[in-house]
Amino acid sequence: MLHHKVPDVTATQNSWNEYVSDLRNSQYAAEALPTIFPEIQPTHGVIYNPLYPTNRVFTELVLKSEDIQYIGLSASGYVPDRYSTLALYRSVQSSQTAVDSHTLLDSMNNPLSEREIKLVSRHLGQLVQGSDPWVYSTPPTAKPTVEIKQILGIENEHPVAVVLIGSPDETRSSALVGAEFERVPIDQVSTVQEFIEQSLDVARTAPDINFIFRLHPRLAPNKRESIRSPDLDAIEALLATRSSNVTINAPGDGIGLYDVARIASFGINHASSAGLEFLALGIPVIHYDTPRLNAYPPHLGLEVVRMDPIGFLEAVNQAKDIPVSVEIAVPAWRWYAVTLLRAVTHKSWNTQTAPPKIPQEPRLQWLRSLIPQGFRESVSRKRDQQQRNKQVNQVSESVDIPDWIEECIARIGDFDNSIIWNPLSFVRGSSMEERTESDRVAQQIALLRKAIKEYRVS
16 A cells, blocks of 8 residues: 555555565465464564564464564664664564653653764754655755745735645554554644645734745655555645645755745644654644654654644744744754663674684583473573673773674663563763753754754765
């Protein structure tokens, strides 16, 4: 459904053919694995992207087993170094639960290090450049702000609210395969259509504010795909009823996310990671329907509950009077550092190789033979994990970046049975004083804004 942007697998012949092929392969896996597992007796099952069809069968069988530890593995979202990073998850839904993690939220209390600020800035620079194949956004145009407004049909100096509209098909597909983490029951979560309707209603009651409805690039043919989403028809029908202070930033009109960020007074977000990008530039952001968001903690912006037009309008009036500032940006930069740098393992940053272990000759061999093998293995794994944890602690105290293998082992050993992703969090470097941190972030934002204005990204 994601590949073909269809509401169901029978919508086109191509989507149906692909589904039948995947179903056949999944059936092979479902028949074979229950026979293979007893022969191998695995203690851990490592799955890259559990939503691929055969991977999903493997995942479900592992999760049903009491003897196998599930380990979800993926590359992180750190664009400049994506393929040298490892994110390790506890369940299928864990990748959506960073905002619910007590370890990650606690790590937000630690100011950034000099290195982390440079690395987050590098990540944001890559998003601006838009050259990575996994980044939907296109590069900024470097047009003057007056010209950007003219293209979008804005002819006054009123505040500008950018409404960030996500792509419905990703949420729909995730919910259908049981991968959507439900903070509230799924039928109580707002849809993209509801968000648009509520935002249009607020725009009608705030004629002194310009509203730009920015459509997600995935809805239309874009640099990654050539397919138009059927969801765009319904969205365009809703937007046809817009008031005169509403304009549309559609894929293909030549105005990118960072162009509209240059003229934005504040953002209004539903579930898009673009809200975090706005915050990182110091732009205030309103979030509609807190349980829907998993890209960043909603408290980084103003929060609006569902179907509350009065509260929504109050938040809009509050946001338009909040100036763009580094105070807004710093928590967003910390969140980027926590999720992209501290909570994942960076293989290419290895600064120390753990010394090889010297095999020891087993003692009391006769006694070992009397103890059941399963019990010996269990005790051995526990003792080995304690030694590894001790080594990781020693390494982390002596250098900035622990050895990547030891770090992976420590993260896996720290897994619990919760769906919530609570990884170990390593601060990459020495935390700054908050004042120094703020000054450094302000300097990097100034460079980013200059790069956007002139479209020069190193």
